[in-house]
Amino acid sequence: MLTATFSGRTAVPAPGAGPGQNIWSYRIESGGPGAGGDLPPGQRIALGLPRDVQVRAAESYPGVPALEGVFVQRDPASSRQYVGRQISSPGPLTISFVAPAGETTYEVLLARGPSSQNLAAVPFLGGPGSTPQPVQVLPGPVAGPAVFTGRPPVDFTGTVPHASELFGVYQPLAGWFGRLTSLRVAGATSDDRLARLDAAAFAGEAARTLDTEALTALAARAAAVRGVLSPVGLVNLFREYFFEFDTFLGGPVGHLWISPGGTVELVETSTRRMLVERTAEQSEESSRRVEESLTEQDDLTDAVKEDNANDTTLGVSATGGVNAGIYHADATASFGLRSTVRKSSEHTHKHTRAQSIKVASEIKRNFTTTFKTVTDTTDTSSRRYVVQNTGDELVNYELRRKMRKVGVQVQHVGTRLSWQVYLDAPGRDLGLGHLVHVIPEPDVSSIKKPEAPPPLVPVDTTFVAPFPLRKYPQTANDPHINMNFGIHAPGSDRILDYGNEFHLVATADFGASAPSPGYTLARAVLVSAKSGGADRAFVPELPVKINDARTGFTVIADFLNTGDLSPILLTFTLTWDPPKVDAAHEQHRLDMIEYEARVAELQRAAYAEAVRDRLKLISAMRPRPSRDLRSEERQSVYGSLVDRLRLFDDPHLDSELVRQIFDVDEMLYFVAPDYWRPGTVVTHPTEGSVGKYPVPPPPSRTPDPPVLHGQTVGSWYSHTTPTNALDPEGHATPEWRVNYLLTEDTRPAPLGSSLGWLIQADGDERRNEFLNAAWAKAVLPVRPGRELDAIQWLTDANVEGEAALGVPYQFVEGDPEEYRNKTVGQVLSLLSAQLSASNTDIANTVVTEEVFETGFDPLDGGFRPAEPYEVFDQWFEVLPTDQVVAVPVRYDPTTGQQL
Numbered sequence: 001m002l003t004a005t006f007s008g009r010t011a012v013p014a015p016g017a018g019p020g021q022n023i024w025s026y027r028i029e030s031g032g033p034g035a036g037g038d039l040p041p042g043q044r045i046a047l048g049l050p051r052d053v054q055v056r057a058a059e060s061y062p063g064v065p066a067l068e069g070v071f072v073q074r075d076p077a078s079s080r081q082y083v084g085r086q087i088s089s090p091g092p093l094t095i096s097f098v099a100p101a102g103e104t105t106y107e108v109l110l111a112r113g114p115s116s117q118n119l120a121a122v123p124f125l126g127g128p129g130s131t132p133q134p135v136q137v138l139p140g141p142v143a144g145p146a147v148f149t150g151r152p153p154v155d156f157t158g159t160v161p162h163a164s165e166l167f168g169v170y171q172p173l174a175g176w177f178g179r180l181t182s183l184r185v186a187g188a189t190s191d192d193r194l195a196r197l198d199a200a201a202f203a204g205e206a207a208r209t210l211d212t213e214a215l216t217a218l219a220a221r222a223a224a225v226r227g228v229l230s231p232v233g234l235v236n237l238f239r240e241y242f243f244e245f246d247t248f249l250g251g252p253v254g255h256l257w258i259s260p261g262g263t264v265e266l267v268e269t270s271t272r273r274m275l276v277e278r279t280a281e282q283s284e285e286s287s288r289r290v291e292e293s294l295t296e297q298d299d300l301t302d303a304v305k306e307d308n309a310n311d312t313t314l315g316v317s318a319t320g321g322v323n324a325g326i327y328h329a330d331a332t333a334s335f336g337l338r339s340t341v342r343k344s345s346e347h348t349h350k351h352t353r354a355q356s357i358k359v360a361s362e363i364k365r366n367f368t369t370t371f372k373t374v375t376d377t378t379d380t381s382s383r384r385y386v387v388q389n390t391g392d393e394l395v396n397y398e399l400r401r402k403m404r405k406v407g408v409q410v411q412h413v414g415t416r417l418s419w420q421v422y423l424d425a426p427g428r429d430l431g432l433g434h435l436v437h438v439i440p441e442p443d444v445s446s447i448k449k450p451e452a453p454p455p456l457v458p459v460d461t462t463f464v465a466p467f468p469l470r471k472y473p474q475t476a477n478d479p480h481i482n483m484n485f486g487i488h489a490p491g492s493d494r495i496l497d498y499g500n501e502f503h504l505v506a507t508a509d510f511g512a513s514a515p516s517p518g519y520t521l522a523r524a525v526l527v528s529a530k531s532g533g534a535d536r537a538f539v540p541e542l543p544v545k546i547n548d549a550r551t552g553f554t555v556i557a558d559f560l561n562t563g564d565l566s567p568i569l570l571t572f573t574l575t576w577d578p579p580k581v582d583a584a585h586e587q588h589r590l591d592m593i594e595y596e597a598r599v600a601e602l603q604r605a606a607y608a609e610a611v612r613d614r615l616k617l618i619s620a621m622r623p624r625p626s627r628d629l630r631s632e633e634r635q636s637v638y639g640s641l642v643d644r645l646r647l648f649d650d651p652h653l654d655s656e657l658v659r660q661i662f663d664v665d666e667m668l669y670f671v672a673p674d675y676w677r678p679g680t681v682v683t684h685p686t687e688g689s690v691g692k693y694p695v696p697p698p699p700s701r702t703p704d705p706p707v708l709h710g711q712t713v714g715s716w717y718s719h720t721t722p723t724n725a726l727d728p729e730g731h732a733t734p735e736w737r738v739n740y741l742l743t744e745d746t747r748p749a750p751l752g753s754s755l756g757w758l759i760q761a762d763g764d765e766r767r768n769e770f771l772n773a774a775w776a777k778a779v780l781p782v783r784p785g786r787e788l789d790a791i792q793w794l795t796d797a798n799v800e801g802e803a804a805l806g807v808p809y810q811f812v813e814g815d816p817e818e819y820r821n822k823t824v825g826q827v828l829s830l831l832s833a834q835l836s837a838s839n840t841d842i843a844n845t846v847v848t849e850e851v852f853e854t855g856f857d858p859l860d861g862g863f864r865p866a867e868p869y870e871v872f873d874q875w876f877e878v879l880p881t882d883q884v885v886a887v888p889v890r891y892d893p894t895t896g897q898q899l
Contacts, residue, residue, distance in 0.1 A: 171233055185229065234415055265385070385886065414839065423637060482562060541557070633770050
């Protein structure tokens with residue numbers, strides 16, 4: 001009886017095999033009486049595997065002893081493929097083959113037969129204790145193609161990062177009621193109790209425990225937004241590291257067949273998807289410049305930096321001399337440093353993972369390669385390869401793109417206590433640049449405009465018609481006097497009383513005579529309804545339906561009162577449209593066509609060229625360096641802050657005092673654009689609206705298109721134009737909007753153009769958002785080691801006060817035990833002391849730099865809630881390169897499968 005057992009799998013000792021393939025080995029032996037006849041020399045013996053297992057031919061790996069003499073037999077009509085060898089001598093033998101390294105189990109056949117005949121399945125044992133049968137369940141390679149995306153990350157332990165990116169997450173600490181923001185909230189309410197709040201109310205024991213009536217009312221009103229009232233928060237800083245890992249071959253992008261003795265010159269041309277991106281620019285309003293710059297990047301680190309630089313949801317801080325993006329997280333009620341670091345790490349993981357996926361996908365879509373096979377070429381700028389087949393068999397080559405695996409890790413690198421202040425209209429004092437561009441006005445005075453005949457105007461007439469009260473057919477009850485009928489489905493010819501017992505016919509058709517030939521009925525409006533000499537309630541369904549011939553109309557009752565049961569006399573105002581054309585107007589129309597054609601040669605051409613030239617000039621304006629813009633914005637915010645404090649008569653003393661405790665150079669700010677502006681009265685544009693930068697009108701207003709002349713312009717253009725809408729009666733009516741202008745030569749309009757934003761010609765998206773901000777939240781990090789001094793200074797009554805610092809701290813699971821049974825002020829002091837010691841300890845600084853010395857250290861699980869100063873997040877991105885490799889492949893001529 002034959003026995004087949006799995007011997008194991010080993011790496012393929014052949015160049016180019018890769019870890020995705022293994023040598024699978026099975027031992028075949030016989031035992032029992034007459035065992036010598038089970039493996040007779042000269043016959044073939046093979047394992048029957050599922051057909052979809054990717055078994056590679058032994059010829060692909062010459063020089064591997066375990067694969068010598070192994071054959072692969074496939075039958076398209078069979079669900080099995082056979083891998084075996086010729087029996088050369090009595091005794092056990094091993095069948096080995098190359099297949100994907102992934103392991104599973106399934107049913108395996110064992111077949112035997114003479115060399116000249118087909119293989120036949122035989123019963124066998126799958127190991128000790130098994131039952132002889134034609135199939136046995138054995139370990140085997142997984143079905144499907146081999147998967148390989150480079151070596152495992154552990155092989156790159158110690159790799160030094162080739163780039164890094166610094167960013168942070170800001171979290172307000174809810175609990176303390178700051179004076180500046182609390183007074184702002186109190187002033188925005190009509191509560192008389194809050195109106196009594198002043199600076200003195202935020203000092204003293206009563207303020208610390210919220211025992212005053214005003215502070216109690218404030219606490220009740222602002223319970224859901226305590227993070228807004230708090231004057232302090234934490235900025236957790238993180239550093240993102242990028243490691244260069246393995247390279248491997250991706251999917252095929254082309255194929256070559258070279259006959260024996262043939263030579264092919266391969267020309268590779270790599271291009272960018274500029275056409276696709278240009279289409280996106282025309283259809284997407286907000287982020288053209290961001291997406292365009294991303295797809296110009298070949299490296300993940302550059303793309304991440306570019307994305308951060310253009311993300312308008314980030315605050316920007318010059319941390320350590322480097323512009324770092326700071327994300328705004330939800331307020332936290334926990335003052336525990338460990339808890340806030342963990343919460344910030346989760347926020348960081350979600351953002352950075354989504355960001356790397358986005359920019360990596362942009363890079364992947366950025367590569368398009370076109371291949372041409374030619375016999376002669378004069379293109380010396382292209383990359384050329386010469387492939388020659390010197391053998392006597394057809395050779396197939398797959399052209400496969402070389403891929404890069406990039407590792408990313410994120411480390412917590414520190415926490416800073418910060419002061420947050422809200423400031424109104426932060427960009428109010430920033431000036432704008434003006435483009436000087438003068439255009440002469442064309443002279444159209446030599447063209448005489450035809451005089452128009454008297455206009456044909458609509459005519460209103462009065463029409464009186466009786467509306468009969470008729471019982472609806474096949475209903476039993478006649479209507480009574482003075483009954484109300486008001487149950488009516490839209491468009492129905494039946495109306496019911498409120499008791500649903502009486503039914504009336506709800507419709508009546510009327511014809512009317514036109515006031516003059518050619519006039520057609522446009523609208524019918526009910527003026528009054530009378531019955532028995534008195535007014536009666538009658539409400540028609542609107543709009544009143546005009547018949548197709550426009551000579552009459554149908555009235556459908558939506559509500560009526562029967563009165564004395566006599567017909568209801570309805571009085572209508574009928575509006576008649578005049579005929580579209582008469583002889584005088586037709587001649588005037590022809591004259592105007594000729595006139596407009598002549599005027600168009602001058603005025604319209606001049607207008608179009610003026611707009612196109614000026615739009616092209618201003619849209620091509622180069623933005624100022626972002627570092628300069630951010631510096632100006634920080635100066636504006638800081639100046640507003642010092643002006644608001646006014647602790648001393650001399651503002652210079654205020655500034656110096658703030659700078660001693662807070663790191664003003666690292667100040668960051670978050671802005672709220674003006675579509676969030678509280679208290680703004682929203683008015684829709686009208687025909688007289690002009691927007692913030694209108695197209696300048698001509699010296700005298702005429703119905704002709706205005707001409708740009710002799711004007712300077714501050715930024716992008718806007719122009720009041722109407723679009724059609726429907727009024728409540730279903731008629732077209734103009735709806736005015738302040739639209740922005742563009743041409744096919746201009747770049748897409750800046751972000752905010754559709755919202756009517758103030759836009760700076762040489763500014764970026766952040767500057768435009770800052771200019772239109774209703775308010776900004778400035779966040780000033782405390783200088784390391786000065787945390788306790790900062791808390792002491794902020795509790796001054798003229799700064800932020802002591803409100804709620806004496807309230808019991810709400811202990812949160814995960815907080816340090818020392819926070820239990822403490823007040824908010826005591827916990828804040830403990831946190832400040834902890835941060836002061838941590839931020840001045842040089843050992844912590846050294847820990848944040850270890851990655852640059854010790855290199856990559858694989859993180860088990862990929863993510864863990866961060867502890868201070870540790871690496872907590874890890875993932876990998878696969879990116880394409882501009883290199884393509886020609887790889888020889890073989891195919892089974894019978895099945896067409898790759899061997």
